Amino acid sequence: MRIAVDDSVCSLNAECTYAAPDIFRIVDGKLVYETGPSPEHEIAVLDAIDACPNLAIELLEPT
Amino acid sequence: MTSVADPPRADFDPLRPESFNTFHDEFTILRRECPVARSNAWNGFWAVLRYDDVLAVAKDPGLFTTGVQNVVPKLAFTGRRPPLHLDPPEHTPYRRALNPYFTPEKMERIEPALREIVSGLLQPLIDAGGGDICAEYTHRLPGYVFAEFFNLTPELGMAIREATRAFVDAVQRFELEGVKETSLALYDIARTIIAMRRAEPLDPADDPTTGLLAARLDGEPLPDDMLLGTIRQFIVVGMVAPCVFIGSMTVHLARHPEVAERLRADPSLIPAAVEEYLRLLTPYRGFARTPTRDVEIGGRLIRKDEPIAIVYASANRDESVFPAPEEFVLDRPNINRHLAFGAGPHRCAGAPLATLMLRVTLEELLARTSAIELDGEPAMTGWPEWGTLSAPIRLTPAIAR
Numbered sequence: 001m002r003i004a005v006d007d008s009v010c011s012l013n014a015e016c017t018y019a020a021p022d023i024f025r026i027v028d029g030k031l032v033y034e035t036g037p038s039p040e041h042e043i044a045v046l047d048a049i050d051a052c053p054n055l056a057i058e059l060l061e062p063t
Numbered sequence: 064m065t066s067v068a069d070p071p072r073a074d075f076d077p078l079r080p081e082s083f084n085t086f087h088d089e090f091t092i093l094r095r096e097c098p099v100a101r102s103n104a105w106n107g108f109w110a111v112l113r114y115d116d117v118l119a120v121a122k123d124p125g126l127f128t129t130g131v132q133n134v135v136p137k138l139a140f141t142g143r144r145p146p147l148h149l150d151p152p153e154h155t156p157y158r159r160a161l162n163p164y165f166t167p168e169k170m171e172r173i174e175p176a177l178r179e180i181v182s183g184l185l186q187p188l189i190d191a192g193g194g195d196i197c198a199e200y201t202h203r204l205p206g207y208v209f210a211e212f213f214n215l216t217p218e219l220g221m222a223i224r225e226a227t228r229a230f231v232d233a234v235q236r237f238e239l240e241g242v243k244e245t246s247l248a249l250y251d252i253a254r255t256i257i258a259m260r261r262a263e264p265l266d267p268a269d270d271p272t273t274g275l276l277a278a279r280l281d282g283e284p285l286p287d288d289m290l291l292g293t294i295r296q297f298i299v300v301g302m303v304a305p306c307v308f309i310g311s312m313t314v315h316l317a318r319h320p321e322v323a324e325r326l327r328a329d330p331s332l333i334p335a336a337v338e339e340y341l342r343l344l345t346p347y348r349g350f351a352r353t354p355t356r357d358v359e360i361g362g363r364l365i366r367k368d369e370p371i372a373i374v375y376a377s378a379n380r381d382e383s384v385f386p387a388p389e390e391f392v393l394d395r396p397n398i399n400r401h402l403a404f405g406a407g408p409h410r411c412a413g414a415p416l417a418t419l420m421l422r423v424t425l426e427e428l429l430a431r432t433s434a435i436e437l438d439g440e441p442a443m444t445g446w447p448e449w450g451t452l453s454a455p456i457r458l459t460p461a462i463a464r
């Protein structure tokens with residue numbers, strides 16, 4: 001799968017870092033994430049997409 | 064024809080005296096028969112009760128602004144306070160500055176200090192055989208946690224707690240002059256915290272106030288009045304909800320000893336129990352939005368500028384989303400959809416810290432007791448909160464292990 005985060009609306013709410021900690025992390029006040037998570041992370045990533053209060057995570061390409 | 068002088072017929076009265084079950088009993092019927100309900104109290108407002116409607120309003124800040132009124136009844140007269148009082152995109156830089164203090168790593172780091180605070184407050188209450196858990200525990204805990212989180216002395220933490228208690232008392236009695244006066248006292252404390260960090264900054268990675276002062280928007284610092292409003296807002300949101308919620312949770316445990324027993328037997332269930340309690344005993348019913356144009360919700364026409372309460376406490380008991388909603392069920396498959404912390408851009412920034420406080424409280428309370436019993440009727444808050452103001456309980460210490 002491929003994902004992208006819209007930096008202009010992300011408010012570093014960190015919900016994604018709880019839903020999918022292997023894919024999203026906040027480092028030095030910035031969100032870092034894997035753009036192409038492997039299939040075993042699919043459920044967690046979909047949860048993160050749902051959990052984002054700002055709808056900032058876009059699913060570009062499903063698994 | 065309805066004239067301006069005739070307000071719409073009221074569907075409910077938020078000023079009716081309440082005991083522990085009355086609100087949910089009434090709103091279970093309203094949710095079925097009148098899911099977008101009208102009250103004429105406090106100059107009139109609408110209450111949106113169903114899960115899907117609440118979620119839709121919360122997630123659409125363009126149509127439903129927080130810039131006019133953030134709770135029902137309207138109480139904020141003393142200034143605009145980010146992030147809650149702003150809509151995106153104006154809202155975003157404040158959340159960006161604050162949210163990184165609530166990452167899993169930060170929560171892990173604060174947990175030992177928090178556990179020490181929790182134990183230090185609980186043990187004397189247990190040794191005394193119980194008491195009013197609200198007065199003796201839940202009204203004190205957030206002050207100490209706030210002090211730890213903001214790197215303040217415990218003394219300043221308790222001063223914040225006292226000032227917040229005066230504010231909440233005035234809110235509960237709906238004394239508007241008192242609300243204003245005590246709100247301004249909280250601004251004075253916020254001013255003190257900011258002055259301390261301006262004079263002697265801490266590491267911005269560990270100190271939210273220093274981080275806010277260091278934040279830049281288009282190369283400029285955040286405006287002084289907005290920084291002040293942010294810290295002032297943090298004080299009150301950090302204090303109020305945990306107070307009422309922990310009391311409600313204790314009352315439920317006292318009424319359902321089988322839940323307490325199950326959690327004592329397997330403490331690994333406690334994180335799931337916290338989430339289910341957040342759903343079942345949601346501490347807010349009166350967060351508000353204001354539509355920026357006429358809008359229809361659930362078949363009712365709501366005019367531009369008419370305040371709308373998005374009743375999270377009702378949405379979390381919507382039977383179409385959470386079957387048997389009045390029951391405590393540990394393994395609900397969709398529990399992570401509960402709205403106890405809200406939804407959309409204003410979802411509670413402090414949710415991870417609150418969840419940690421609740422988990423550690425449950426862990427220590429259950430490990431240190433063998434029985435929790437009610438010792439009188441709990442007293443309930445009015446709107447905008449829902450939960451206990453006082454809850455007399457008896458505690459039996461655990462047998463020494």
